[in-house]
Amino acid sequence: MQRVLMKGNEAIAEGAIRAGCKGFFGYPITPSSEIAEYMARKMPALGGVFVQAESELAAINMVYGGAATGSRVMTASSGPGISLKQEGISFLAEGELPCLIVDICRGGPGLGGIQPSQADYFQATRGGGHGDYHIIVLAPSSAQEMMDFTMLGFELADKHRSPVMIMAEGTLGNLIEPVVLRDAVTEFVDKPWAITGCRGRQPNIVNTLHMPVELLQTRNQHLTKKYEAIRSEEIRSEEFMTEDADLILVAYGIMARIARKAVINARQLGLKTGLIRPITLWPYPYETLGRAARHCKAMVSVEISTVGQMIEDIRLAAEGKVPVHYIGEIGRTPNPEEITQQLLAIAEREGLR
Amino acid sequence: MARGVVTFYSDRCKACGLCMLFCPKQIMDFDKTSINSLGYHPVSVAKPEECNGCGICALMCPDLVIEVGRE
Amino acid sequence: MKIIAKKPESLTGAKYHYCPGCTHGIIHRLVAEVMDELDIREQTIGICPVGCSVLAYDYFNCDMLEAAHGRAPAIATAIKRLLPDRYLFTYQGDGDLASIGMGEIVHASMRGEKITTIFVNNTLYGMTGGQMAPTTLLGQVTTTSPYGRKAEWEGYPAKMCELLSINEGAAYVCRTAVNNPANIIKTKKAIKKAFQIQAEGLGFTMVEVLSTCPTNWGLSPTDALKWMEEHMIPYYPLGEFKVKGE
Numbered sequence: 001m002q003r004v005l006m007k008g009n010e011a012i013a014e015g016a017i018r019a020g021c022k023g024f025f026g027y028p029i030t031p032s033s034e035i036a037e038y039m040a041r042k043m044p045a046l047g048g049v050f051v052q053a054e055s056e057l058a059a060i061n062m063v064y065g066g067a068a069t070g071s072r073v074m075t076a077s078s079g080p081g082i083s084l085k086q087e088g089i090s091f092l093a094e095g096e097l098p099c100l101i102v103d104i105c106r107g108g109p110g111l112g113g114i115q116p117s118q119a120d121y122f123q124a125t126r127g128g129g130h131g132d133y134h135i136i137v138l139a140p141s142s143a144q145e146m147m148d149f150t151m152l153g154f155e156l157a158d159k160h161r162s163p164v165m166i167m168a169e170g171t172l173g174n175l176i177e178p179v180v181l182r183d184a185v186t187e188f189v190d191k192p193w194a195i196t197g198c199r200g201r202q203p204n205i206v207n208t209l210h211m212p213v214e215l216l217q218t219r220n221q222h223l224t225k226k227y228e229a230i231r232s233e234e235i236r237s238e239e240f241m242t243e244d245a246d247l248i249l250v251a252y253g254i255m256a257r258i259a260r261k262a263v264i265n266a267r268q269l270g271l272k273t274g275l276i277r278p279i280t281l282w283p284y285p286y287e288t289l290g291r292a293a294r295h296c297k298a299m300v301s302v303e304i305s306t307v308g309q310m311i312e313d314i315r316l317a318a319e320g321k322v323p324v325h326y327i328g329e330i331g332r333t334p335n336p337e338e339i340t341q342q343l344l345a346i347a348e349r350e351g352l353r
Numbered sequence: 354m355a356r357g358v359v360t361f362y363s364d365r366c367k368a369c370g371l372c373m374l375f376c377p378k379q380i381m382d383f384d385k386t387s388i389n390s391l392g393y394h395p396v397s398v399a400k401p402e403e404c405n406g407c408g409i410c411a412l413m414c415p416d417l418v419i420e421v422g423r424e
Numbered sequence: 425m426k427i428i429a430k431k432p433e434s435l436t437g438a439k440y441h442y443c444p445g446c447t448h449g450i451i452h453r454l455v456a457e458v459m460d461e462l463d464i465r466e467q468t469i470g471i472c473p474v475g476c477s478v479l480a481y482d483y484f485n486c487d488m489l490e491a492a493h494g495r496a497p498a499i500a501t502a503i504k505r506l507l508p509d510r511y512l513f514t515y516q517g518d519g520d521l522a523s524i525g526m527g528e529i530v531h532a533s534m535r536g537e538k539i540t541t542i543f544v545n546n547t548l549y550g551m552t553g554g555q556m557a558p559t560t561l562l563g564q565v566t567t568t569s570p571y572g573r574k575a576e577w578e579g580y581p582a583k584m585c586e587l588l589s590i591n592e593g594a595a596y597v598c599r600t601a602v603n604n605p606a607n608i609i610k611t612k613k614a615i616k617k618a619f620q621i622q623a624e625g626l627g628f629t630m631v632e633v634l635s636t637c638p639t640n641w642g643l644s645p646t647d648a649l650k651w652m653e654e655h656m657i658p659y660y661p662l663g664e665f666k667v668k669g670e
Binding site: 197 | 465466486489490492495501502503507527528
Binding site for chain 2: 609
């Protein structure tokens with residue numbers, strides 16, 4: 001077992017290589033570019049393909065073509081680049097082409113800034129492109145998980161024939177931590193649908209056009225069923241000290257680590273707090289949150305966003321049973337002490353102290 | 354002189370007339386006595402004995418209507 | 425009896441949805457005949473565009489992928505890089521290639537991607553009802569240039585062969601037409617040459633084929649051929665613009 005110091009972005013790239021990724025198609029954008037740089041260095045010797053595309057549009061469509069061959073392929077970008085890729089992601093979802101899309105988030109809207117952000121939550125979880133679809137979204141919270149979730153992402157993509165997104169803050173992409181290098185994946189699923197040339201078989205077609213209304217309906221019903229299966233099999237979350245908690249924080253990614261410390265701080269000050277960390281942002285752990293809402297007194301969304309995006313999912317899960325508060329800002333990551341202070345203020349308002 | 358045998362898949366014909374335009378023998382015409390499933394008078398060879406099997410009609414046909422053989 | 429002409433194996437034989445006299449059907453057949461003659465049907469992957477030929481995946485009897493508007497060269501790039509011994513062709517109209525897909529085609533040619541692009545130029549957007557394309561001729565009336573295309577309003581028609589042939593990565597760039605039997609035979613030769621140059625790995629290859637749109641030009645199929653000869657060919661001269669090594 002080898003343990004090395006790695007940047008989060010590098011852990012993603014190395015994880016992808018260990019997961020058998022054969023093609024990387026990207027376009028530079030801060031704070032994700034180290035992933036492309038790592039792949040550019042490593043892929044040639046591994047017999048893989050690295051192409052720096054002319055745009056994010058081209059990059060995601062290269063992913064579309066690459067995934068159609070049955071190879072494990074990926075791209076990585078950040079907020080504005082992911083916006084451009086959304087059309088392609090819609091095509092990938094309907095073409096049922098497994099692939100990995102990494103979003104190392106920066107602040108928006110517009111060009112925004114390159115500071116850490118979780119403000120891509122909407123475009124990640126709402127199927128930011130056109131049409132009825134979802135993609136699986138995994139939110140790592142450490143360099144180790146950047147590697148592990150990348151490998152898991154490829155596995156889930158193949159299992160469900162769906163694009164999978166890794167959504168992480170720029171902080172995590174650039175954070176250097178010890179990472180245990182995982183064994184390379186050696187077994188892969190068959191992809192008889194792949195476009196490889198029709199030697200010895202009928203031609204395969206990858207297509208997203210369905211002009212007859214019955215076909216359009218059948219395709220959408222098929223996807224809907226698939227999303228139901230993903231919901232029943234793939235929801236992942238973690239709970240910390242939620243059993244007796246009056247005030248439950250909900251945070252993901254690097255915010256979950258910081259919120260965890262705030263929970264410990266608040267407990268020391270006599271406030272019964274707990275934490276739910278969604279790991280899959282889609283499918284979202286509504287049931288876990290809904291259960292918690294039945295016994296806690298209030299919930300708090302902690303996000304690196306000013307508007308508050310995940311808070312909408314928390315409210316859906318809470319179904320009005322408890323008030324849902326918000327702690328969040330953009331451009332900097334609040335520290336545990338600051339969050340603790342805000343929790344105390346919320347507790348005061350809710351009469352919990 | 355070579356003799357051509359032209360076979361028509363008339364249900365594919367859209368009566369565009371490109372084959373007729375370039376037939377060097379000018380022996381093709383719309384068959385006004387029939388209407389195909391697409392709603393057109395399909396093209397046919399009015400004087401088959403004059404066909405030399407050059408294949409130009411099939412070359413011009415956009416719709417794979419015509420097969421040409423040469424004896 | 426010797427068979428002179430019949431449906432190539434590389435076409436499924438499904439009835440085309442194209443309008444009467446539309447020369448897409450001729451161009452499909454030529455691509456398929458080349459695949460038959462080179463015996464590469466089972467090694468070929470085709471990418472179809474958005475536009476009139478969006479349904480080409482129903483017509484070519486090989487592995488096919490339907491692309492987002494304009495992105496076929498990017499898709500073909502990835503497939504060719506991952507499967508370098510396959511033949512890749514993109515089949516794209518002028519709206520798809522010269523407008524929304526201008527970036528992808530220019531960069532695929534600059535990178536010298538070993539693919540073959542069949543670029544069908546009929547001077548307008550056919551599928552959406554005859555709107556102006558980058559290739560619409562000056563003075564030509566379309567539904568979005570109702571007063572005729574004017575250089576001061578809409579700029580000049582895009583000459584894609586001329587534009588792409590200056591790229592080092594372009595190995596073969598040729599413009600042909602399908603307005604008469606002689607030009608159809610030349611078109612097939614050009615497509616075959618493009619596939620052969622692709623196989624030699626010399627770089628990007630493209631055959632621009634001038635095609636008709638009788639419906640949106642408002643002409644009969646036979647008059648459309650004349651219009652192509654009188655208006656398109658003078659502005660879009662036929663011939664080879666780039667043959668690497670020659």
